[in-house]
Amino acid sequence: MWGIKLHHRAEISLSRQIFLSLKERILTGQMSQGEALPSTRELAKSLGVSRNTVCAAYDTLLTEGFLVSRQGAPTRVAQGLHIEHRQAFRTESLPTQRKKPLVWWDFKTGQPDLSHFPWQLWRQMLRQAAENLPADQLGYSGPKGYEPLCQEIARWLLRSRSMEVKAEDVFITAGATQALHLLTGLLYQEGQAFALESPSHPAIHTMAASKGYPLHWMPVDQQGADIGALTGKAISAVYVTPSHQFPLGGILPADRRAALIRLAVKNNFYIIEDDYDSEFRYSGSPVSPIYSMDCSQVVYVGTFSKTLFPALRLGFAVLPKALQAKWKHARTFTDVQNPILEQAALAEFLHKRKLDKHVRRMRQLYGEKRKLLLRSVKGAFGSSVHPWGDVSGLHLALQFPGREFGEQFVRDSRQAGIKAVPLARYCPSQTNHKDKLLLGYGHLSPGQILEGIKALRQLLEKTGLFSPA
Structure with missing residues (x-):
């Protein structure tokens, strides 16, 4: 019926x-x-x-x-319920996409080696957090974050960076990306640009540009950003990666840091310091952050994506007092707070110095991988290829003088099962640094590094981008 x-x-x-x-x-x-x-x-x-x-x-x-x-x-x-269903909007049929070739040698950047993470210990700490957290911690706790975690991060920064930070100034985020998203909104001043490194990670300039904010680019050399490019400019905030410039790898020297601080104080703007992987420095101690020179105009942003694992989605920002009320308001009406179990587990992980131990172990492993990669590059290409950057991080920038890596190279490399990104993709016009490739190595095994560089040389010979002497 x-x-x-x-x-x-x-x-x-x-x-x-x-x-x-x-x-x-x-x-x-x-x-x-x-x-x-x-x-x-x-x-x-x-x-x-x-x-x-x-x-x-x-x-x-x-x-x-x-x-x-x-x-x-x-x-x-009832009356008035009939809806005239129109035919769904039809687009012209697209050509059948070819199946993407398999990638056997993936030199993607920023990927930690997860095979050495102490998963059993982490699961144990998650269980303890679920069993021990009081009921009042399972409600809305507010936008600042789990206070014991803020305290442990302050202690971790003192141990690992010699930074004297108060727990009350530490705010938990869903990774560094969320911190940058909030900061672009908080720091923008009408008609004044965000100053960014060129080249740089696309996250913050994508966020700022999507909101219609003007951008000003600072050229980067082997020592980091050219602070002189800011002279006479109306600036909302300056974004820098001074301890390990992404992607070229330089360390911003003290004189440039001091000049940046003087400009920030004089012109009343904030410096966003993104310290994304300085734990992994393979010669000497970690580089001191700008925050340690003068914290009044600096927002220090950190993440646990590289030291632990990306899916954790936990990071933090150390905020000057003047920004904290605005931050709390913005975060409250964005997503309120981070999941509590992961915060409690991380607080215990830090408290028991398990992160210290894990970082020491991974620093040694990554350092060995870096040496192997450099030896492999030298063996494959000789002295014709020049690595850029300090002895830090999970990637290398390789310069092939006189060569250019464009979209044709990207297509050819994918067909060959190789993922290696031209560094020009991180430049606003994609016209600078066309002779450089970016190779991430943290997640690769020694065998993958050796075979990957061998495959890369074969590809470059085949495409005419490298000729043996």
Whole structure:
């Protein structure tokens, strides 16, 4: 009856099936407004179900306004419900996409080696957090973050960076990306540009540009950003990666740092210091952050994506007092807070010095991989290729003087099963540094590094981008 077909073994209840079927017929005009429905007894008999099942369906239709009912009169379809269904917008048929070739040698950047992470210990700490967290911590805790974690991060920064930070100034984020997203909104001043390194990571300039904020680019050399490019410019904030410039790898020297601080104080703008992987320095101690020179105009942003694992989505920002109220407001109406279990587990991980131990171990492993990669590059290309950057991080920039790596190289490398990114992609115009490739190595095994560089040389010989002497 009424074209209703019931499926007795379906996941959806029979009453819900009746409701959905009648609703569809009302909206499409198969049942006209004002049309009377059969009695619940009649419809139940015709469908072979109990009257209560039909009553439940009718009640839902009445509640949502699809039917109207008056005592002593039949139940009828409500007025004004017919929706003219138009044919879905059709685009021109696209050519069938070819299946993407497999990538055997993936030199992507910023990827830690997760095979050495102490997963069993981490799971144990997650269980302890679930068992020990008091009930009042499972509600809305606010935008600052789990306070014990803020305290442990302050202690971690003192141990690892010699930074004297108060826990009250530490704010937990969903990774560095969220911190940068919030900061672009908080720090923008009408008509004044965000100053960014060129080349740089696309995250912050994508966020700023998507909001319509003007950008000003600072050229980068082997020592980092050219601070002189800021002279006379109206600036909202300056974004820098001074401890290990991304992607060229230089360290911003003290005189440039001091010049940047003087400009920030004089012109009343903030410096966003992104310290994304300085734990992994393979010669000497970690580089001191700008924050340690003068914290009044610096927002220090850190993340645990490289030291632990990216899916954790935990980072932090150390905020000057003047920004904290605005930050709390913005974060409250963005996503309120981070998941509490991961924060509590990380606080314990830091408290028991497990992160210290893990970083020491990974620093040694990554340092060995870096040496192997450099030896492999020298063996494959000789002295014709020049590595850029300090002895830090999880990637290398390699310069091939006189060569250019463009989109054709990207296509050729993918076909060869290699993922190696031209560094020009990180430049705003993609016209600078065209002779450089970016190779990440942290996640690769020694065998993958050796075979990957061998495959890269074969590709460059084949495409005419390298000729053996």
